[in-house]
Amino acid sequence: MSGLQKMNLQDTGALRERCADCTIRHRAICTYCSPHELALLDAIKFYKTFEPGQEIVAAGEETDFLGSVVDGVVALSKTLIDGRRQTVGLMFPSDFVGRAKRPVAPYDAVAVTPVRLCLFTRARFERILRQTPALEKRLLEMTLDELDAARDWMLLLGRKTAREKIATFLAILARRAAALENETPSDGPGFELPLTREAVADYLGLTIETVSRQITGLRKAGVIELADARNIRVPNYLALLDAAGDDADGGMID
Amino acid sequence: MSGLQKMNLQDTGALRERCADCTIRHRAICTYCSPHELALLDAIKFYKTFEPGQEIVAAGEETDFLGSVVDGVVALSKTLIDGRRQTVGLMFPSDFVGRAKRPVAPYDAVAVTPVRLCLFTRARFERILRQTPALEKRLLEMTLDELDAARDWMLLLGRKTAREKIATFLAILARRAAALENETPSDGPGFELPLTREAVADYLGLTIETVSRQITGLRKAGVIELADARNIRVPNYLALLDAAGDDADGGMID
DNA sequence: CGATATTTTGACCCGGCTCAACCCAAGTGG
DNA sequence: CCACTTGGGTTGAGCCGGGTCAAAATATCG
Numbered sequence: 001m002s003g004l005q006k007m008n009l010q011d012t013g014a015l016r017e018r019c020a021d022c023t024i025r026h027r028a029i030c031t032y033c034s035p036h037e038l039a040l041l042d043a044i045k046f047y048k049t050f051e052p053g054q055e056i057v058a059a060g061e062e063t064d065f066l067g068s069v070v071d072g073v074v075a076l077s078k079t080l081i082d083g084r085r086q087t088v089g090l091m092f093p094s095d096f097v098g099r100a101k102r103p104v105a106p107y108d109a110v111a112v113t114p115v116r117l118c119l120f121t122r123a124r125f126e127r128i129l130r131q132t133p134a135l136e137k138r139l140l141e142m143t144l145d146e147l148d149a150a151r152d153w154m155l156l157l158g159r160k161t162a163r164e165k166i167a168t169f170l171a172i173l174a175r176r177a178a179a180l181e182n183e184t185p186s187d188g189p190g191f192e193l194p195l196t197r198e199a200v201a202d203y204l205g206l207t208i209e210t211v212s213r214q215i216t217g218l219r220k221a222g223v224i225e226l227a228d229a230r231n232i233r234v235p236n237y238l239a240l241l242d243a244a245g246d247d248a249d250g251g252m253i254d
Numbered sequence: 255m256s257g258l259q260k261m262n263l264q265d266t267g268a269l270r271e272r273c274a275d276c277t278i279r280h281r282a283i284c285t286y287c288s289p290h291e292l293a294l295l296d297a298i299k300f301y302k303t304f305e306p307g308q309e310i311v312a313a314g315e316e317t318d319f320l321g322s323v324v325d326g327v328v329a330l331s332k333t334l335i336d337g338r339r340q341t342v343g344l345m346f347p348s349d350f351v352g353r354a355k356r357p358v359a360p361y362d363a364v365a366v367t368p369v370r371l372c373l374f375t376r377a378r379f380e381r382i383l384r385q386t387p388a389l390e391k392r393l394l395e396m397t398l399d400e401l402d403a404a405r406d407w408m409l410l411l412g413r414k415t416a417r418e419k420i421a422t423f424l425a426i427l428a429r430r431a432a433a434l435e436n437e438t439p440s441d442g443p444g445f446e447l448p449l450t451r452e453a454v455a456d457y458l459g460l461t462i463e464t465v466s467r468q469i470t471g472l473r474k475a476g477v478i479e480l481a482d483a484r485n486i487r488v489p490n491y492l493a494l495l496d497a498a499g500d501d502a503d504g505g506m507i508d
Numbered sequence: 509c510g511a512t513a514t515t516t517t518g519a520c521c522c523g524g525c526t527c528a529a530c531c532c533a534a535g536t537g538g
Numbered sequence: 539c540c541a542c543t544t545g546g547g548t549t550g551a552g553c554c555g556g557g558t559c560a561a562a563a564t565a566t567c568g
């Protein structure tokens with residue numbers, strides 16, 4: 001947490017907006033909260049922004065705060081002594097970062113895009129959590145969702161080919177992007193890949209070269225179209241799903 | 255669930271034992287329950303046994319019961335259309351099988367040893383769950399533990415070599431076995447590997463041939479000793495940890 | 509004892525890693 | 539304005555860890 005903490009006032013807009021108006025109000029940890037409970041959270045929350053690449057928490061470090069992703073993407077990663085790295089979770093807006101009752105983080109959390117978090121201090125959050133079944137219920141739900149996603153990812157990491165890994169990941173992103181705009185994954189203007197090739201490789205258990213080659217492969221096969229390295233369109237979502245090797249639609253958080 | 259349901263009375267012993275005397279009383283879902291709450295569970299629980307290889311629930315199937323592993327080991331596995339299989343979790347005694355609120359299972363659950371489960375019907379369990387914060391709290395804890403274990407496994411599946419995978423798995427089993435008898439992982443009489451080579455391969459994202467070769471390799475390197483294919487001793491736990499490639503002790507449930 | 513799993517071992521091959529070069533866009537400073 | 543750097547990204551050549559295929563060796567069990 002040694003980095004710059006200039007709060008970037010202009011693009012954050014209303015730095016301290018009211019919970020009731022929050023974009024993630026109905027998907028985040030506060031989903032089931034009553035107006036009264038929301039007011040309690042409102043009183044103790046604070047926002048914090050991070051630059052791309054900036055570390056949010058380091059593995060083994062004791063964290064004194066936790067909260068929700070409001071904007072941006074956060075990667076949770078584990079590293080072996082010799083530097084091999086595996087990303088074990090990507091956190092999108094409304095996902096909850098930091099674990100109740102576990103003060104020390106078992107992984108790094110790094111901002112992969114500009115990130116804005118809605119945070120609580122650990123002490124305050126746990127006090128409210130104990131008195132608020134609506135929070136606890138939602139926390140359990142979200143944890144179960146993460147567990148499901150983690151297990152889907154275990155199948156991907158353990159058994160899928162490089163091509164299938166890439167296709168699966170792109171299918172998830174395409175579906176996500178389409179869902180946010182109520183479109184089908186095939187027609188929209190495409191979506192932005194918010195990660196570098198390195199971050200993708202870390203997430204999929206591959207190297208950057210293989211990621212690059214497989215993306216090129218999918219492009220040459222006509223399954224995806226690239227405006228540039230980070231902007232992808234999916235002309236045929238079913239073809240992409242097929243390349244992903246899944247039986248049905250690929251599951252994941254959300 | 256087409257299989258034999260003969261309850262195997264002799265080796266199950268007291269088929270319906272009192273919760274207070276249960277071997278997993280202080281580790282399972284009921285850990286925090288008061289005597290009164292325990293009595294409620296006691297009234298509605300029932301036991302069921304499964305033979306090795308017997309399917310407990312099939313992926314996509316709607317489950318009408320859920321509960322704790324009392325004896326034996328259960329494997330949770332996912333399968334791709336072409337048959338590639340990945341085990342996403344091993345459930346040992348005290349682990350909870352079946353997810354509250356998710357009626358349909360996203361994976362197969364198969365008994366890999368003789369298994370005895372302490373079960374509740376879904377409807378009854380969820381009713382009690384809603385009225386019993388002690389249960390809900392423990393359920394959240396256990397879910398967080400499973401999530402941690404799943405993420406450790408993602409690192410293993412995505413980034414570890416075959417040798418490291420085997421060493422990691424054996425280290426976990428050795429530590430487990432030692433903990434159950436208050437010994438250090440290096441001195442005990444060794445432990446039994448409760449899985450076939452195929453089940454190990456499914457869990458580690460390998461093939462049975464590679465599993466066999468790497469176990470042989472570790473034996474020839476003097477890191478482990480084999481009485482037979484299923485009985486393993488660890489003369490030097492640190493050497494095993496070293497072969498596992500972890501920085502510290504390999505985490506996992508428990 | 510044959511019959512059927514499970515495990516081991518061997519020979520070979522290939523998907524994805526390694527190493528290395530190159531491309532391209534965006535700074536940066538003279 | 540250009541020379542230089544820097545951080546992504548792509549492409550190529552070669553290699554090797556672990557998969558595949560095949561067969562032998564060992565349990566396990568009627």
